[in-house]
Amino acid sequence: MTPTSPPAPPGGALAVAGLTVRFGGITALDDVGFTVEPGRTVGLIGPNGAGKTTLFNCLTRRYEADEGTVTYDGADLLAVAPHAVVGLGIARTFQNLGLFPRMTVRDNVLVGAHARARAGFAAAALRLPRVRREEARLRAEADELLARLGLTDVADRPATGLPFGTLKRVELARALAARPRLLLLDEPCNGLSHGEVAEFADLLRALRDDLDLTLIVVEHHMGFVMGTCDRVVCLEFGRKIAEGAPAEVQNDPNVLRAYLGTAA
Amino acid sequence: MNGTRTPTAAPAARAPRTRRAVLKPQGVLLAVLLVAACVAPFQLVPFRVFQLTMVLVYAIAVLGLDLLVGRTGQISLGHGGFFAIGAYVAAVLLDRWDVPYPLTLPAALAVTFVLGFALGIPALRLRGLYLALVTMTIAIFLVPLLKRFESLTGGSMGLTLTKPDAPAWTGLAQDQWLYFCVLLVTGGATLAVAGLLRSRVGRALAAIRDNEAAAEVMGVRLSRYKTLAFAWSAMLAGAAGCVNTWVIAFVSPDSFTSTLSIMLLAGIVVGGLGSLYGPLLGGAFVFFMPTMSQGINQAAPGVISGLLIIVIMYVAPTGLAGLAGRASAARLARKK
Numbered sequence: 088m089t090p091t092s093p094p095a096p097p098g099g100a101l102a103v104a105g106l107t108v109r110f111g112g113i114t115a116l117d118d119v120g121f122t123v124e125p126g127r128t129v130g131l132i133g134p135n136g137a138g139k140t141t142l143f144n145c146l147t148r149r150y151e152a153d154e155g156t157v158t159y160d161g162a163d164l165l166a167v168a169p170h171a172v173v174g175l176g177i178a179r180t181f182q183n184l185g186l187f188p189r190m191t192v193r194d195n196v197l198v199g200a201h202a203r204a205r206a207g208f209a210a211a212a213l214r215l216p217r218v219r220r221e222e223a224r225l226r227a228e229a230d231e232l233l234a235r236l237g238l239t240d241v242a243d244r245p246a247t248g249l250p251f252g253t254l255k256r257v258e259l260a261r262a263l264a265a266r267p268r269l270l271l272l273d274e275p276c277n278g279l280s281h282g283e284v285a286e287f288a289d290l291l292r293a294l295r296d297d298l299d300l301t302l303i304v305v306e307h308h309m310g311f312v313m314g315t316c317d318r319v320v321c322l323e324f325g326r327k328i329a330e331g332a333p334a335e336v337q338n339d340p341n342v343l344r345a346y347l348g349t350a351a
Numbered sequence: 352m353n354g355t356r357t358p359t360a361a362p363a364a365r366a367p368r369t370r371r372a373v374l375k376p377q378g379v380l381l382a383v384l385l386v387a388a389c390v391a392p393f394q395l396v397p398f399r400v401f402q403l404t405m406v407l408v409y410a411i412a413v414l415g416l417d418l419l420v421g422r423t424g425q426i427s428l429g430h431g432g433f434f435a436i437g438a439y440v441a442a443v444l445l446d447r448w449d450v451p452y453p454l455t456l457p458a459a460l461a462v463t464f465v466l467g468f469a470l471g472i473p474a475l476r477l478r479g480l481y482l483a484l485v486t487m488t489i490a491i492f493l494v495p496l497l498k499r500f501e502s503l504t505g506g507s508m509g510l511t512l513t514k515p516d517a518p519a520w521t522g523l524a525q526d527q528w529l530y531f532c533v534l535l536v537t538g539g540a541t542l543a544v545a546g547l548l549r550s551r552v553g554r555a556l557a558a559i560r561d562n563e564a565a566a567e568v569m570g571v572r573l574s575r576y577k578t579l580a581f582a583w584s585a586m587l588a589g590a591a592g593c594v595n596t597w598v599i600a601f602v603s604p605d606s607f608t609s610t611l612s613i614m615l616l617a618g619i620v621v622g623g624l625g626s627l628y629g630p631l632l633g634g635a636f637v638f639f640m641p642t643m644s645q646g647i648n649q650a651a652p653g654v655i656s657g658l659l660i661i662v663i664m665y666v667a668p669t670g671l672a673g674l675a676g677r678a679s680a681a682r683l684a685r686k687k
Contacts (some may be wrong), residue, residue, distance in 0.1 A: 147568055173570040185565035187558050197551075198558045202570030204551045206580050211550035212543035218550060225551070265569065 099125035099176075099268055101146075106155035107324075108141055115141040117325040118155070123318075125268070128295060128302040130333065132309075134345055137322040139305040140182055143271050146303075147172050147179050147275035159269065168181045173202045178267035181257045182274045182305070188247040192238055192257050195246045196229045198209050199264030229264060231317045236290070255287075263294070269301045276308040284308055288315050309349060313337065321345065376410025387484030392527040400526045401598070401639065407530075408595050409535040413618040414537075414544055415587025417633075420616070421625035422548065423580040424560030425474050426482050429489030431611030433463045435497070435586040435604075437592025442510045442602040443503055452515045452597060456536065459593035460586050467585025471578035490609040497604040498674055505532060512596070533594050540587055545627065547583075556580055588615075610653065613642065615655040 101123040108116040116138045123129050131139050133270045144150040146157060149168040157164040159175060167175065178199070187195050204225060232327055233242050236256045241249055246257055255275060262270060275291070276284045289312055295302055306312050312333060313320060319336040321329040325343040329336045353515025392400045398490045416430045440462045441455035450458075473485045493533065497504050517528030547553050555576050558566035568575055574674040596602055640659075 149564065149568075168572075169567050170570050170572040173568065179568055181565065185562055185568070187561035187565065188555070189561050190557050194554050195556070198554050198566070198569050198571070201551060201555055201558075207552045208547065208552055208583060211552045212583075213548075214542075214546040219545075222550060239386045261569070 101164075101269060101303075102156075102158045103142075103146075104156050106142070106145060106157065107153050108138075108150055109147060109153050116145070116152075116322075119322065119325070119327050120155075121320050121327065121330055123269075123301060123303060125301050126299065127318060128304065128316045130312040130319040131303055131305045131322065131340075132307070132312060132319060133322035133328075134146075134190050136324075138325040138344075139322055140273055141325075142322070143179060143273055143303075143305065146271060147177065173265050173267070176266070176268035177271070178262040178265040178269075179271035180255075180262050180273055180275060182277070184251075184254055184258060185339070186246040186254060186258055186261070188245065190246060191243050192246050192249075193226075193229055193233065193242040195257055196232060196260045196264045197225055197239075199261035200225050200228065200266075202265060229260075232260050232263055235294075236263075252280075252283050252287075255279070263298070266298075269303070272302065272304045272306075274305055274307065276306055276311050282338065284311055287311075291315060309337070379562035392530045397524065397526040400530050403531050404526070404530045404598050404665065405595075405638045406631070406634045407533045408591055408598060408634070409615075409618065410591075410630045410639040411540050411594065412615055413538050413622060413633035413637065414540055414590045414630035415591065416586045417619045417622075417624065417626075417630060418544055418547070418556075418587065419580055419584035420619055421623075421629070422553065422560065423556040423577070425577065425580065426479065426616075427486040427581070427584065428483045428609075428612045428616060429470070429547025430585070430588045430615050431607055431609060432489040432493045433467060433588035433601075434488075434592040434595070434611060434615070435493055435607030437463050437589030438596045438607065439497065439504060439592075440589070440604050441593040441596040442512060445512050445596070446505075446684075447503070448511045455576035455596070456593050459589045463589025463592075464582050464586040468578055468582035470493075470585070473597075474577050474581050475574050487609065487612065490612040492606075494604045494608060497607075505603075507604060509601060509606075512600040514600040515597065519604060529598050533598060534649050536590060536594050540590060541630070543625070544587075552576075614652075614656060617660055620660050 103122070104120040106116050106119045107114065119138070119142065121129075131142065133139055137304070142152060145152050146164065148164070148167060152165055159177065160247065162175065164172070164175070164177075187198065190198070204221055206221055210218050230239070230242070233239050236259065238253070238256060238260060241253060241257075246254065255278070259272075259275065262272075273293075276287060279287060291302070294300060304312070304316065316333055319329075319331065319333045320327060321336055321339070321342045323341075328337040328341040328345060331339070371642075391403060395403070402410055412430060412434050415433075416427065419425050419427055419430075437459040440459040444455050444458055445451040445452070470489060474482055477485055498507050500506075514529065516525055517523040521528060523531070548556075555566065555571045558569065558571055559573060559576060563573060592607075595597070615633075617630060617640075618633030618637040621636045622631070623629030640656060641652040644655045648654075
């Protein structure tokens with residue numbers, strides 16, 4: 088269970104090694120390392136404040152790492168500009184929704200395809216034929232995605248005032264519009280009812296298989312984690328305290344202590 | 352999977368019909384406006400035609416400022432400065448080198464675009480009130496600067512030019528010709544902005560306005576889009592300044608005080624932030640409000656525009672253009 092730090096894992100793998108992030112005196116991540124093989128679904132669990140979202144923010148270059156390395160598909164992820172991360176095939180969702188509230192659901196999804204399109208200011212202002220073609224293609228793809236996630240009905244509604252579960256799906260659709268190979272989901276089940284969680288888990292599994300996705304999911308819903316993930320990494324106070332198959336991690340004494348406290 | 356797919360099939364088939372129903376009144380309104388715009392100069396006395404022309408001139412500037420404020424969520428209190436620069440570029444070219452009128456427009460566009468791009472760099476670091484203050488210095492510095500280079504700008508006296516005559520083949524009077532020239536530029540600018548907004552670029556700008564962090568995660572390069580939005584916005588203000596020179600045939604530093612920047616900002620608030628008809632209403636506001644309120648008191652324009660901004664923010668946060676939409680939404684709600 089030592090952190091693996093191979094030089095360059097083959098095709099599409101994510102390797103995190105020795106990752107450390109400090110905010111002033113607080114060490115949010117402390118020497119965290121793990122590998123995600125392509126096609127896997129990895130659950131990232133841990134009590135609040137364990138550093139799960141900080142880890143996501145490092146992977147998407149929102150935070151600078153103080154130490155450590157992150158390689159994705161053989162490339163040094165920490166040297167990539169924040170806006171270029173999605174171009175490598177990495178998309179994410181946010182814990183408390185990161186939607187664009189004054190845009191329609193469809194336009195939110197279309198922003199997801201930003202990195203896959205070319206139109207610049209001048210070409211768009213002149214509405215050149217290639218811009219029209221690109222726009223038609225993007226719209227068709229977005230509509231397909233909206234249909235797949237059951238969002239066609241709300242496509243022209245602004246992305247506010249819809250049920251939370253629907254907005255979560257909108258955010259998922261937006262991330263998928265980027266055609267990611269690695270998808271980072273930050274608490275996708277938060278705020279969903281029991282039935283919705285099961286439905287969402289089915290949807291996610293189907294999407295993963297159809298689109299060949301590699302998933303890292305931060306989630307507190309243990310039923311979801313146990314049923315969906317191949318591997319689980321548990322963080323506590325920025326340190327990795329357990330890693331392994333879901334059932335293994337669930338019974339790990341360190342994990343039990345982190346969640347329930349020490350037995351008296 | 353089947354369970355989620357079936358219910359969406361029926362609304363998908365219905366969608367085109369509802370969309371056509373939404374588009375129709377808009378299309379009718381646009382057609383009526385266009386016809387009215389073409390007929391108006393033949394029905395009105397020259398002074399009214401001039402007033403209408405000036406509304407169109409200011410509409411271009413308001414359109415440009417709205418691209419920045421309403422669509423991208425940035426702010427500028429310096430757009431009067433870009434308006435002035437566009438006006439002076441045209442005036443100096445006409446005065447010094449006798450450049451043909453139409454060629455002053457691309458020159459004004461180029462100069463204001465480059466300046467806008469350079470001055471857009473502070474927009475990367477600053478936001479809100481701080482950005483407002485920094486951009487305001489553009490407008491404040493420009494007036495004394497224009498007075499300095501007397502040989503080129505004519506100093507405080509400004510430059511007096513002759514208005515272009517209509518080509519003989521048109522059979523139009525001078526005021527009508529100018530009106531149509533400006534209408535063409537306003538129409539072109541509106542189409543360009545509409546194209547911009549309907550595209551990937553417009554969505555990226557709106558994404559920056561709504562949630563910068565999420566926009567960046569989706570691949571929007573913030574620095575590039577913010578500076579380019581500022582440059583395009585400045586360029587449209589410059590275009591407005593250029594055609595202003597065509598119409599007025601006179602520039603002087605004191606016609607472009609920092610009040611103009613504030614009036615333009617008030618124009619987008621009154622007309623409606625982020626709406627396509629807003630700039631027209633805003634243009635009318637920028638032109639008519641000062642002349643009308645000056646009759647009451649010299650200081651009245653500032654006071655009235657300030658009060659109007661406050662009232663509109665409370666009563667109609669979507670501006671005059673948004674009122675129609677809000678009214679029809681309210682009517683629909685009552686029917687239900």
